[in-house]
Amino acid sequence: MIPRSPVLSALAQYPFARLDDWRAEARARGVDVIDFGVGDPREPTPEFIRDALAQGVADVSSYPRAVGLPEYREAVAAWLSRRFGVEVNAGTEIVPTLGSKEAIFSFAQAVVGERRLVAVPEPAYPVYERGALFAGAEVVTLPLAEANGWLPDLESFDRWDELALVWTCYPNNPTGATAPLAFLDELAARAHEHGFLLCSDEAYSELWFGDPPVSALQVRERENVVVFNTLSKRSSMTGYRCGFVAASRDVCDALRAFRPTLGTAPQEFVQRAGLAAYADEAHVEAVRSVYRRKREVLLPALEAAGFRSAGGDASFFLWLAVDEPSEKVARRLLERGLLVAPGSFFGPAGEGYVRLALVPDEDDCRRAAAILLGSGA
Ligand SMILES: Cc1ncc(COP(=O)(O)O)c(C=O)c1O
Structure with missing residues (x-):
């Protein structure tokens, strides 16, 4: 065994690494997973930024x-x-x-x-x-x-x-x-x-x-x-x-x-x-509109499915109150094809909530809304 820093040894697994395991296991069972777990935007980087990078080499x-x-x-x-x-x-x-x-x-x-x-x-x-x-x-x-x-x-x-x-x-x-x-x-x-x-x-x-x-x-x-x-x-x-x-x-x-x-x-x-x-704000306004549309599709569907919106109106996260242990709710949603983060991953004060990161594309957000409304899967 290679010795580890005592701080590293004492830390639990980085909670989000567990989401990767959950996703892989669900996919192996044939579940078509829409991933609202980690907050990694999947919007394309605007072309002028990619060009500036290439020209900067x-x-x-x-x-x-x-x-x-x-x-x-x-x-x-x-x-x-x-x-x-x-x-x-x-x-x-x-x-x-x-x-x-x-x-x-x-x-x-x-x-x-x-x-x-x-x-x-x-x-x-x-x-x-x-x-x-x-x-x-x-x-x-x-x-x-x-x-x-x-x-x-x-x-x-x-x-x-x-x-x-x-x-x-x-x-x-x-x-x-x-x-x-x-x-x-x-x-x-x-x-x-x-x-x-x-x-x-x-x-x-x-x-x-x-x-x-x-x-x-x-x-x-x-x-x-x-x-x-x-x-x-x-x-x-x-x-x-x-x-x-x-x-x-x-x-x-x-x-x-x-x-x-x-x-x-x-x-x-x-x-x-x-x-x-x-130097540019136009692409930021455009990306805000994309997240706004995703939010407007998903939030009403989540509320109709019995979740209570408990968070604020910024970031690309939806924070929803749940009546059962958050990990149990997240597991159940995963079986229906929606990967979300249990609030407990953010510390004990996050228990009682789940988090969705609005990162899947708009089609997938619509598909997820249909699943939540009982018409999709
Ligand atoms: C609250 C918060 N701060 C900081 C970061 C770090 O982002 P980055 O290192 O990509 O700038 C993240 C990334 O998810 C975040 O959620």
């Missing part, structure tokens, strides 16, 4: 530098200004990242020092917690409850002075909830007062069906705010691995010192595709 391929291409950082800063009305210094306050997962995972390694407490929401994307654990931090969970609009209850937490980091994710995976600016303002003010960093994962900021979500960069006191964003969902570019961190010069300096030992930055041709993507 130079004769000589050098190591990308951790600071990133100035043009890429300028494109991100211009987008932040247009989209959120915030001015971020492209020279000092933006660091390019390979998508956002690696940056989220490794962030605690770069910035957790004497204070070792990291607060993560639950239910949640598992990477905040895993990154903290591999960095040797102590993790505390902030439960999100439907009754509180899927926001953590700040009044019931009392370890503010021990905190190094607090993670938030709005629009939220898995619930689709958004956060009002007043909530982010309050948390950013506490971050400033108590000396921790507010890490805001905004991977889904561009997928919305009501009002456009806000960014934590818009708060009044932004010194301790660190924003992670990515082109993966906005521009259907999960395979490119292109995103950024926007934060104070101090935090970005720490990342510029840390990252050359690690993943550095996206390949320069990817950054060139990325800057083309940030």
